[in-house]
Amino acid sequence: MSYKNFPMVPRVIFGRGSFNQLSEIISPKRLNVNAPFIFLVDDVFKGNAWLTSRIPLAYDDKVIYISAKEEPKTSQVDSLVEDIILTSRQGTSGIIGIGGGTLLDLAKAVAIMLTNEGEAKDYQGWDLVKNPAIYHVGIPTISGTGAEVSRTTVLTGPEMKLGINSDFTPFDQVILDPELTKGVPKNQWFYTGMDCYIHCIESLTGSYLNSFSQSYGDISLQLCKEIFLGDMSETEAQDKLMMASWHGGMSIAYSQVGVAHAMSYGLSYLLGIKHGIGNCIVFDHLEEFYPEGVALFKTMKKKHHIELPKGICANLDYSEFDVMINISLSLEPLWENALGKNWKKTITREKLKHLYQKM
Amino acid sequence: MSYKNFPMVPRVIFGRGSFNQLSEIISPKRLNVNAPFIFLVDDVFKGNAWLTSRIPLAYDDKVIYISAKEEPKTSQVDSLVEDIILTSRQGTSGIIGIGGGTLLDLAKAVAIMLTNEGEAKDYQGWDLVKNPAIYHVGIPTISGTGAEVSRTTVLTGPEMKLGINSDFTPFDQVILDPELTKGVPKNQWFYTGMDCYIHCIESLTGSYLNSFSQSYGDISLQLCKEIFLGDMSETEAQDKLMMASWHGGMSIAYSQVGVAHAMSYGLSYLLGIKHGIGNCIVFDHLEEFYPEGVALFKTMKKKHHIELPKGICANLDYSEFDVMINISLSLEPLWENALGKNWKKTITREKLKHLYQKM
Numbered sequence: 001m002s003y004k005n006f007p008m009v010p011r012v013i014f015g016r017g018s019f020n021q022l023s024e025i026i027s028p029k030r031l032n033v034n035a036p037f038i039f040l041v042d043d044v045f046k047g048n049a050w051l052t053s054r055i056p057l058a059y060d061d062k063v064i065y066i067s068a069k070e071e072p073k074t075s076q077v078d079s080l081v082e083d084i085i086l087t088s089r090q091g092t093s094g095i096i097g098i099g100g101g102t103l104l105d106l107a108k109a110v111a112i113m114l115t116n117e118g119e120a121k122d123y124q125g126w127d128l129v130k131n132p133a134i135y136h137v138g139i140p141t142i143s144g145t146g147a148e149v150s151r152t153t154v155l156t157g158p159e160m161k162l163g164i165n166s167d168f169t170p171f172d173q174v175i176l177d178p179e180l181t182k183g184v185p186k187n188q189w190f191y192t193g194m195d196c197y198i199h200c201i202e203s204l205t206g207s208y209l210n211s212f213s214q215s216y217g218d219i220s221l222q223l224c225k226e227i228f229l230g231d232m233s234e235t236e237a238q239d240k241l242m243m244a245s246w247h248g249g250m251s252i253a254y255s256q257v258g259v260a261h262a263m264s265y266g267l268s269y270l271l272g273i274k275h276g277i278g279n280c281i282v283f284d285h286l287e288e289f290y291p292e293g294v295a296l297f298k299t300m301k302k303k304h305h306i307e308l309p310k311g312i313c314a315n316l317d318y319s320e321f322d323v324m325i326n327i328s329l330s331l332e333p334l335w336e337n338a339l340g341k342n343w344k345k346t347i348t349r350e351k352l353k354h355l356y357q358k359m
Numbered sequence: 360m361s362y363k364n365f366p367m368v369p370r371v372i373f374g375r376g377s378f379n380q381l382s383e384i385i386s387p388k389r390l391n392v393n394a395p396f397i398f399l400v401d402d403v404f405k406g407n408a409w410l411t412s413r414i415p416l417a418y419d420d421k422v423i424y425i426s427a428k429e430e431p432k433t434s435q436v437d438s439l440v441e442d443i444i445l446t447s448r449q450g451t452s453g454i455i456g457i458g459g460g461t462l463l464d465l466a467k468a469v470a471i472m473l474t475n476e477g478e479a480k481d482y483q484g485w486d487l488v489k490n491p492a493i494y495h496v497g498i499p500t501i502s503g504t505g506a507e508v509s510r511t512t513v514l515t516g517p518e519m520k521l522g523i524n525s526d527f528t529p530f531d532q533v534i535l536d537p538e539l540t541k542g543v544p545k546n547q548w549f550y551t552g553m554d555c556y557i558h559c560i561e562s563l564t565g566s567y568l569n570s571f572s573q574s575y576g577d578i579s580l581q582l583c584k585e586i587f588l589g590d591m592s593e594t595e596a597q598d599k600l601m602m603a604s605w606h607g608g609m610s611i612a613y614s615q616v617g618v619a620h621a622m623s624y625g626l627s628y629l630l631g632i633k634h635g636i637g638n639c640i641v642f643d644h645l646e647e648f649y650p651e652g653v654a655l656f657k658t659m660k661k662k663h664h665i666e667l668p669k670g671i672c673a674n675l676d677y678s679e680f681d682v683m684i685n686i687s688l689s690l691e692p693l694w695e696n697a698l699g700k701n702w703k704k705t706i707t708r709e710k711l712k713h714l715y716q717k718m
Contacts, residue, residue: 001374001376002380003372003373003374003376003377003380004372005370005371005372005380005384005532006370006371006372006373007369007370008367008368008369008370008371009367010366010367010369011364011365011366011367012364012365012367013362013363013364013365014362014365014569014570014571014612014613015360015362015569015571015613017360017362018362021361021362021364025364173364176571178570210373210374210598211373211537211595211598211599211601211602212373212374212535212602215578215582215599215602215603215605215606216578218578218581219574219575219577219578219581219606222577222578223574236570239569239570240570240574242570243570243571243574244574246574247574247578253373254373254374
């Protein structure tokens with residue numbers, strides 16, 4: 001038996017207002033005055049001086065605003081990399097991602113593709129990256145995805161939605177400043193928080209679990225329960241959800257996600273449904289696989305008055321179901337983690353179609 | 360306000376038998392065939408082929424067996440460094456520490472002193488180390504100290520017992536193989552496990568605490584309760600105590616230890632009492648500061664039939680108490696964490712003497 005030698009984020013700073021330390025953190029990493037830092041920033045912050053005025057720009061540093069309305073794409077990574085190479089002739093000092101899972105995943109993928117030949121789609125899978133990425137920093141502004149700590153960057157490619165899983169993917173530095181999450185709209189807060197909750201349920205009930213992953217999953221799940229079912233101040237909830245996301249991401253180290261993620265990847269690929277809400281839509285129908293987890297999810301949904309979209313698969317035709325089912329079934333490690341080595345006995349194409357039809 | 364940018368161990372592997380992967384992990388780190396890896400190994404393993412036959416020696420690699428009967432000393436670090444430099448004329452590829460807190464702290468200190476001038480005692484304190492350490496790997500064989508994940512290495516010097524706290528202190532790689540802890544004697548298992556439990560109590564009740572450190576402390580404390588008060592298989596207890604130690608060490612990131620550690624440093628310095636048992640002896644008398652924590656400690660002690668030594672300070676004279684009190688009072692961050700900025704109002708020399716006299 002061989003165990004994974006897991007890469008952890010080597011530097012982390014936590015605290016309300018720690019974003020102000022970005023300049024002192026990245027300055028020593030500047031290669032030369034002609035090698036800029038590139039800041040990839042969620043475009044919801046465009047014009048929001050409270051945040052943008054604190055981005056420490058110097059020399060040729062550049063901010064690129066990116067919409068997180070759609071899931072990140074391999075083609076988007078390729079075109080960002082091309083732009084950056086063209087405008088930074090003496091190299092790039094680093095990539096700093098500021099935003100949610102979409103921006104963080106783009107930052108990780110761009111940092112990898114700046115030092116690896118070919119196209120981003122060539123690296124979707126496990127351990128295909130050859131060269132270390134350039135210095136990259138992750139600064140989450142919404143909590144739940146675990147993208148700030150994971151060794152993957154999930155991208156939609158021409159053929160599949162799949163992560164670039166590699167030892168070079170994790171950030172070199174993460175800044176956890178819970179204050180940055182204060183403007184997140186309620187629905188998005190819930191969907192993204194539930195991404196973390198669902199991670200935990202899938203990880204903790206999975207067959208891959210060991211004591212390492214369990215300990216991270218347990219604390220993350222406990223925090224999710226306190227945040228979404230308990231009673232605490234807004235700032236405390238922001239602090240704790242940021243930690244829940246962090247530990248939830250770590251809990252995947254020796255585990256995997258499961259049925260909800262496998263199915264929601266299909267929804268994202270075909271219908272462009274964002275990851276957080278997609279997971280919620282799917283998880284709501286998975287009592288059969290996660291009875292306790294789904295019951296608690298419904299309680300949380302009710303407490304926070306969340307109405308999930310319905311009938312999103314109502315008008316799909318036969319071939320469209322096929323596309324979703326193909327994407328979903330291709331994620332074998334997720335199914336194996338959820339249901340064991342004989343998962344194919346339980347999960348048939350008909351079964352998946354039946355589940356999708358309810359959504 | 361400025362927050363600490365915390366260095367985390369960048370690589371960790373967890374699993375029963377993961378020690379077998381040591382060779383594949385360190386091989387790529389060899390600088391050249393004349394630059395050996397030096398293995399610092401607890402001498403309880405001398406002649407224990409189950410472990411030693413799996414130490415992957417090649418070229419000029421060397422095993423140095425070290426007794427952990429005494430706390431590690433700065434002079435011991437200096438003499439190890441001198442020996443290693445004399446016998447490794449083309450540099451050293453790395454230091455691998457295999458053992459408990461003593462061996463892990465020695466490995467960290469030696470790795471630092473191989474690239475920093477002067478003597479180890481010059482670096483006791485906070486952030487005095489100038490140059491990155493050489494590659495160093497930590498492999499705990501007993502769980503509880505948190506030395507495998509911390510940014511300190513606690514050494515007894517000519518003038519004080521104090522850690523080399525620096526960003527270069529943490530291991531580059533940690534191997535968490537719970538199977539390596541199977542031969543630990545019962546008493547030592549308890550004392551070292553209680554080091555972790557006491558960390559958690561001191562961290563969680565301290566004034567420095569934030570949500571980052573709290574989340575690690577909570578899971579570690581929860582695991583300690585399950586292990587020392589619950590009922591589980593021996594292998595599960597080994598796995599979980601290794602994780603409790605890991606998270607307990609992390610919980611100090613934005614926190615500190617407290618009264619028990621401040622006072623047990625005095626006992627260690629004067630009487631050479633080992634850290635784990637020293638903490639237990641002190642903590643047993645700290646109801647005043649940690650009422651719930653001490654009550655639970657007494658329950659654990661009873662459940663595991665542990666008898667602590669008594670009267671260890673009975674025959675000390677005035678000047679000896681003074682030495683212990685001086686050492687203890689010098690650890691200001693620990694007292695401030697435990698009792699707040701005005702700790703000097705509560706903690707007088709008389710008060711400390713009175714407490715020591717009970718031990």
